[in-house]
Every structure is written in C-alpha cells, then in structure tokens.
Amino acid sequence: MKGDALIAAQLADAAAAVPEWNTWIARLADCYDSSRHGDYERWVHALEDLPNRLEDLHPWRKGPWRFGEVTVDTEWRSDWKWQRLAPHVDLTDHTVLDIGCGNGYFGWRMLEHGARTVVGIDPTLVFCMQHLAATALLGAAQNYVLPARLEDAPMGPRFDTVLSMGVLYHRKEPLEHIRSAAAFARQRVVIETLIVESERSLFPEGRYARMRNVPVVPSVGQVLTWMQEAGLHGARCVDITPTSTLEQRSTRWMRFESLKDALDPQDPSRTVEGHPAPVRAMFIAEHAG
Numbered sequence: 498m499k500g501d502a503l504i505a506a507q508l509a510d511a512a513a514a515v516p517e518w519n520t521w522i523a524r525l526a527d528c529y530d531s532s533r534h535g536d537y538e539r540w541v542h543a544l545e546d547l548p549n550r551l552e553d554l555h556p557w558r559k560g561p562w563r564f565g566e567v568t569v570d571t572e573w574r575s576d577w578k579w580q581r582l583a584p585h586v587d588l589t590d591h592t593v594l595d596i597g598c599g600n601g602y603f604g605w606r607m608l609e610h611g612a613r614t615v616v617g618i619d620p621t622l623v624f625c626m627q628h629l630a631a632t633a634l635l636g637a638a639q640n641y642v643l644p645a646r647l648e649d650a651p652m653g654p655r656f657d658t659v660l661s662m663g664v665l666y667h668r669k670e671p672l673e674h675i676r677s678a679a680a681f682a683r684q685r686v687v688i689e690t691l692i693v694e695s696e697r698s699l700f701p702e703g704r705y706a707r708m709r710n711v712p713v714v715p716s717v718g719q720v721l722t723w724m725q726e727a728g729l730h731g732a733r734c735v736d737i738t739p740t741s742t743l744e745q746r747s748t749r750w751m752r753f754e755s756l757k758d759a760l761d762p763q764d765p766s767r768t769v770e771g772h773p774a775p776v777r778a779m780f781i782a783e784h785a786g
C-alpha cells in the first residue's frame with residue numbers, strides 16, 4: 498500500500514472507532530506534510546519499501562519488534578515495562594486511550610491482553626510513521642496512533658482505561674495533565690512516570706539525565722496526591738523500578754546517546770547533573786465513570 502493510502506486508512510479507521518473525534522481526526526491529515534518535516538519524504542519512501550527500509554524510520558525507541566525475519570532492537574526494552582503493568586490491569590474488552598503512545602508498541606500488547614480498541618496520541622511524527630510501518634507489516638488492527646497532543650484532543654469521548662506513561666515529568670502542569678487524562682476515563686487511569694524515592698519532589702533547575710524538558714520529578718506521595726486531587730479514587734503505586742542500562746540503551750536501531758551517557762561514570766547512582774539516577778513508578782486509580 499502507498500504511504501498516502503496507509504495514512505488515509507489509519508485516520509479513517511480511527512475516526513470510525515471514535516466517532517466523537519470524527520471532525521478532529523479528519524483535520525489531523527494536515528500533520529503528514531513534507532513542508533513541516535525535512536525527513537518526511539524519506540519516511541514515506543520507507544513505508545513503501547518494507548521491511549527493507551525500516552532503519553530509515555530511525556530512531557526506534559520503543560519495542561522490541563519482530564517483523565518476519567527482522568528484529569528491531571529498540572532503545573527501550575518496553576516489554577519489561579509492559580511486564581510491570583500487565584499483572585495489574587484487566588483490559589478485557591476495554592477501549593483504551595494511550596497518551597504519549599510513541600510508536601504504539603503498548604497498543605499491540607494491550608490488544609493481545611484483551612483490549613478491544615487502543616487509540617494512541619503522540620505529536621512526534623516519526624513515531625506515528627513507525628506505527629504505520631508496524632501496521633503494514635503486522636496487519637491492520639484496532640490499534641491507532643494519531644499525530645496529536647493531549648491538549649488538542651477535543652473533550653467528549655470516554656475510554657475505559659486511560660494511560661499516560663513517560664509523559665508526566667515533561668509537563669509544566671502535571672496536575673492539569675492528570676485531570677485531562679481523568680476527563681477521558683470511564684473506569685481507570687494509569688500514570689507511569691519518573692519518580693524520586695524521597696519525600697520531596699525534585700525540580701531540576703537545568704537538565705535531568707541530559708533531558709532538557711523535565712520540570713519535575715515527583716515523589717510517590719506527590720503523584721498519589723495529584724491523582725486524588727484530579728478526582729480519582731483508590732490511587733496506588735503498583736511498581737517502583739530503577740531504570741537500568743540494560744533496559745534503556747543505544748542500539749543499531751537507536752544510534753543517539755542513551756542512559757549510560759546520562760549517568761555519572763564515577764557514580765552511576767547519580768545522573769551527570771548530580772541528581773538521583775532514573776527510577777520509574779506505575780500508578781493506577783479508578784474513575785467513577
């Protein structure tokens with residue numbers, strides 16, 4: 498299928514799955530535009546010569562993927578994060594909104610786990626293109642990725658489960674982010690974030706682990722409080738795991754720097770800026786409906 502046809506099918510199928518977003522999704526077609534992205538033509542050509550040109554969709558961050566004979570060894574062992582989430586969520590027949598879904602990796606895992614439909618939103622277009630490649634290679638499924646930010650998604654539809662994983666610490670107004678997630682949820686909200694294992698949240702003045710856009714690394718207690726303030730019930734932390742350089746690392750499929758380069762070589766319990774090294778936690782709460 499041609500790149501244009503893959504994009505059109507993705508948007509049409511997503512609009513059919515979420516009729517309340519019909520008009521908005523139609524407008525998202527404008528995001529697939531070579532004048533906005535210098536690499537766009539290369540990405541479209543990659544889609545038209547699969548699996549041969551999968552590397553042209555670099556950087557592959559979330560995975561791993563197995564496409565026939567090709568294994569895409571991504572920067573992240575996202576399957577490890579999935580193992581930390583899956584035992585805690587019954588997704589049977591659930592509709593799911595995955596905020597900041599990257600290339601939609603978790604959507605495929607959630608369909609295997611019983612979800613009916615997964616709609617992901619992510620403004621980074623190369624990840625949306627990776628999702629189109631996966632769809633072309635694995636076959637169309639009820640797993641959609643829309644090139645959008647949470648803030649731009651019109652209110653209206655409700656999803657049984659709403660996930661926000663790896664987004665909160667990038668937000669200047671984390672409570673508002675959780676409120677928005679909750680506003681789309683019918684039953685459950687899952688928040689996964691970097692945390693600090695101390696009473697007080699960390700507000701990095703400069704970078705955190707070389708990332709520029711980290712206004713806050715919250716404490717566990719702070720995330721639980723925000724979830725309660727957002728009107729969610731029974732907020733609980735179900736997992737805390739330090740991120741290792743086995744879970745996040747450079748590979749042939751993600752050739753930029755990775756976690757190893759963000760840690761102090763003399764003391765890997767610290768980032769290069771002297772902050773505590775990355776630890777991530779998974780939170781779940783219920784929404785009354």
Ligand SMILES: C[S@@+](CC[C@H](N)C(=O)[O-])C[C@H]1O[C@@H](n2cnc3c(N)ncnc32)[C@H](O)[C@@H]1O
Binds near residue numbers: 559646667689
């Ligand atoms: C660290 S990645 C997390 C990806 C995946 N959810 C995971 O847990 O592995 C954060 C993702 O959020 C996306 N993102 C950034 N700002 C966003 C926003 N305002 N709304 C939705 N997604 C956003 C980024 O493009 C990126 O793919």
